[in-house]
Amino acid sequence: MRVLLHTGKGGVGKTTLSLATALGAARFGHRVFVLSTDAAHSLGDALGRSVGAAPVEITANVVAQEVSALEELDRSWSDIQSWLRELLRDETNEMLAEELLVFPGLEELMALRAIREVEATGDFDVCVVDCAPTGSTLRMLRFPDALRIFMEHLFEWEKKGVRLLRPIMRHLGSDRLLPREEFFDAFERLYRDVEDVRQILLDSDRTSARLVVNPARIVVAEARRSFAYLSLYGVGTDAVLVNRLLPGSASSGYFARWAEREREELHEIEESFPVPILAAPLERVEPIGVDALRGLADRLFGERDPAGFYSRVRPIRLRKRAHRTVMEIELPGASKEEVDVILAGAELHIRVRDARRRIALPASIEGREIESVRLTEGVLELLFSP
Ligand SMILES: Nc1ncnc2c1ncn2[C@@H]1O[C@H](COP(=O)(O)OP(=O)(O)O)[C@@H](O)[C@H]1O
Ligand SMILES: [Mg+2]
Known part of the structure; x- marks a missing residue:
């Protein structure tokens, strides 16, 4: 099943273009599912009609659903969180604890x-996902x-578990805690x-992201960062969708300056992203309803299948070069100052601005040294020793 993730800043048109893509x-x-x-x-x-937490057919071969994340979350999570809060109080690095406790x-x-x-x-053959604004994704x-x-x-605590957990249990009173096993x-x-979800997101044979942008400076700057972040986490972007372009007729008259x-x-935008750019015009009225959205899909995709792959770049890839292994990561728009790479045992720690990623190295290059790190034309290149 093909999976298309739509992300971008709030208000750029993610929902509109997700539906246009699905209908197209x-x-x-x-057979398309939009969620x-x-x-x-x-x-x-x-x-222009209600869609709820249960799947509804909106037209032949298109089913839509608004997934309620809270309903999806196990109820036991609130218990687990109070468990963790106590457990983590003095046992681990606070940042991590916080990160997990609010479960961003x-x-x-x-x-x-x-x-x-x-x-x-x-x-279904295609699943179109209308994601939350970029930050959350x-x-x-x-x-x-x-x-x-x-x-x-x-698991380390588990090993030393008895010593560590008992005092906490006493401290809290066991009625507030789940039994260890359940926890x-x-x-x-x-x-x-x-892990399951991650497998789907990272499967570049079926999943790709589409970045939705408007032709405005700050939106594009953010989209460039998002592209790099998605790539760092292993999600490939196969197209950038530019939404709400002024029509050609605006090139003279009141909107001329805007159009320029x-x-x-x-x-x-065309210079910034190593993938095809598709553009949708600013419609005369809000594109609401199946017919309007189909029209928009025609203008956006023309004769092309919206579910196709518009680009096949793997965001993280390994190559062989003269008996060495090269790891390449697509980071368009990133500069040298913004990237840090540290090899820590069998893991690579990479930072791009405020995003951090730990990549487990494949066995074939585990234990090798990094001979050089280069960032050329938006591609980070790590050369491993033979
Ligand atoms: N190409 C377009 N032309 C005109 N209006 C649009 C276009 N794309 C989106 N809109 C309108 O802009 C608003 C925001 O779009 P929406 O898809 O809800 O954005 P997002 O999901 O990114 O927050 C909506 O009112 C929508 O109808
Ligand atoms: Mg939306």
């Missing part, structure tokens, strides 16, 4: 479990890393769910 793809004979994981659901608003990104990640369920029905991608680090700690079971369930700025911005 259905015209190519695909929104943005807590501020608006599939219903864009369709967890809600959206859990909402994405819905993709798995859509796939399990076997009834990126936190979601970071979550598995944080969870993995935490799990390592947790660990719940945690493992979460871990498995997160947009052309400059569009040019900048």
Whole structure:
């Protein structure tokens, strides 16, 4: 099943273009499921009819659902959180504890479990996802890393468990705590769910992100960062969708100056991203309802299948070069000062601005040294010793 994730700043048109993509793809004979994981659901608003937490057919071969992340979250999580809060109080690094306790990104990640369920029905060829605004999506991608680090700690504690956990249990009074077994079971369930979702997100044979932008400076600057972050976390972007371009008729008259700025911005966008750029015009009226959204899909995709892959770049890849292994990561727009790389045992720690990622090295290069690090034309290149 093809999975298309739509992300971008609030208000740029993610919901609108997700639906246009879904309706356009259905015209190519695909059976399409559209789901929104943005807590501020608006599939219903864009369709001019209600869509809820249960799947509804909006037209032949298109089913929509607004996934409620909170409903998706296990109820036992509040228990687990109070457990953790006590457990972590003096036992681990505070940053990590905080990160996990507020579970940034967890809600959206859990909402994405819905993709798995859509796939399990076997009834759909394409799943179009209307994601939360970029920031939240990126936190979601970071979550598995944080969870993995935490799990390592947790298992260490397990080993030393008795000594460590008993005093806490006494301190809290056992009625407030889950039995140990349940706690660990719940945690493992979460871990498995997160892994499943991560597998889908990182599978570049079926999943890609589409960055939705408007032709305005700050939006583009943010989109460039998002592209790099998505790539750092292993999610490939196959196209950038530029939404709300002024029509050609605006090149003279009142909007002439705006139209000119947009052309400059569009040019900048074409230079900034190593993937195809598709553009949708500013419609005369808000594109609401199936017909209007289909029209928009035609203008955006023309003759092309919206569910196709517009670019096949793997965000993180390994190559062989003269008996050495080169790891390449697509980081368009990043500068040398913004990137840090540290090799720590079998893991690579990479920082790009405020995003951090721990990448487990494949066995074939484990234990090698990094001979050089280069950033050329938006690609970070790590050369490993033979
Ligand atoms: N190409 C377009 N032309 C005109 N209006 C648009 C276009 N794309 C989106 N809109 C309108 O802009 C508003 C925000 O779009 P929406 O898809 O809800 O953004 P997001 O999901 O990114 O927050 C909506 O009112 C929508 O109808
Ligand atoms: Mg939206």
